[in-house]
Amino acid sequence: MSAQIINGTQLSQKLRADVAARAAQLTARGKQPGLAVILVGDSPASQVYVRNKVKACEDNGIHSVFEKYDAALTEADLLGRIAALNADPAIHGILVQLPLPPHIDAHKVIEAIAAEKDVDGFHISNAGLLMTGQPLFRPCTPYGVMKMLESIAYPVRGAHAVIVGASNIVGKPQSMLLLQAGATVTICNSKTRDLGLHTRQADILVVATGKRNIVTADMIKPGAVVIDVGMNRDDEGKLCGDVDFANAKEVAGYITPVPGGVGPMTITMLLVNTIEAAERTL
Ligand code: GUN
Numbered sequence: 441m442s443a444q445i446i447n448g449t450q451l452s453q454k455l456r457a458d459v460a461a462r463a464a465q466l467t468a469r470g471k472q473p474g475l476a477v478i479l480v481g482d483s484p485a486s487q488v489y490v491r492n493k494v495k496a497c498e499d500n501g502i503h504s505v506f507e508k509y510d511a512a513l514t515e516a517d518l519l520g521r522i523a524a525l526n527a528d529p530a531i532h533g534i535l536v537q538l539p540l541p542p543h544i545d546a547h548k549v550i551e552a553i554a555a556e557k558d559v560d561g562f563h564i565s566n567a568g569l570l571m572t573g574q575p576l577f578r579p580c581t582p583y584g585v586m587k588m589l590e591s592i593a594y595p596v597r598g599a600h601a602v603i604v605g606a607s608n609i610v611g612k613p614q615s616m617l618l619l620q621a622g623a624t625v626t627i628c629n630s631k632t633r634d635l636g637l638h639t640r641q642a643d644i645l646v647v648a649t650g651k652r653n654i655v656t657a658d659m660i661k662p663g664a665v666v667i668d669v670g671m672n673r674d675d676e677g678k679l680c681g682d683v684d685f686a687n688a689k690e691v692a693g694y695i696t697p698v699p700g701g702v703g704p705m706t707i708t709m710l711l712v713n714t715i716e717a718a719e720r721t722l
Contacts, residue, residue, distance in 0.1 A: 522552045581709075583617070598624070663692070
């Protein structure tokens with residue numbers, strides 16, 4: 441039997457309607473929410489992500505400022521821009537697209553963003569708040585995954601969630617959110633021995649490695665929820681995830697497609713976080 445598809449584009453439309461309504465309310469009170477997006481360098485993938493983020497702001501009544509810098513921008517100049525945006529009352533959220541060029545210390549840059557404007561939820565104080573169960577901002581991709589589970593009314597409490605990938609952006613915060621929701625959590629990484637041994641235990645399988653086909657149908661427990669965070673290109677140049685979707689969908693109970701799954705949800709949750717940041721300033 442074929443899995444049910446969790447459609448991130450459709451779910452995003454619903455959630456973005458709420459974002460637009462809240463943005464309009466804030467604007468009517470003289471406080472239009474504002475997001476600043478900074479891109480350093482010209483990675484084609486980052487340019488697409490950033491363009492989609494800025495467009496989503498425009499479409500939903502959020503003011504956006506897009507600053508694009510040459511890859512040679514100095515760390516000091518970037519920190520200077522962040523200081524100015526921290527002090528700008530029209531800006532409620534600041535996002536610096538990662539990765540940054542190697543001469544810039546990404547940790548230093550993230551820590552320079554005011555915690556109350558860190559809509560990515562990457563600042564150490566926000567990571568700490570998340571870990572202690574009082575998040576100010578939930579990182580956008582893992583937050584979007586939780587919304588997808590909520591949309592299918594999945595009983596997370598007591599379920600075994602296996603996460604493949606242990607990044608600060610997805611894997612680690614995802615583990616915290618699932619743990620808080622009552623799941624038993626296993627985090628695998630690129631060095632995990634016999635990955636399938638772990639993934640076959642998963643009621644919820646979240647895959648975020650950036651490696652195409654790292655999860656194949658034989659690695660999935662029948663009926664599991666499979667969430668594919670990957671964004672890769674296949675041999676024909678078409679977008680694909682980390683999961684062998686065509687075969688996995690015959691084993692899974694629910695599965696997210698790429699494109700049209702987690703990707704739009706990440707952007708939607710960025711909008712939600714920006715609205716919340718603006719609402720907190722009222
Ligand atoms: N690079 C890949 N994903 C993300 C994200 O969610 N936020 C930022 N700032 N950079 C990213």
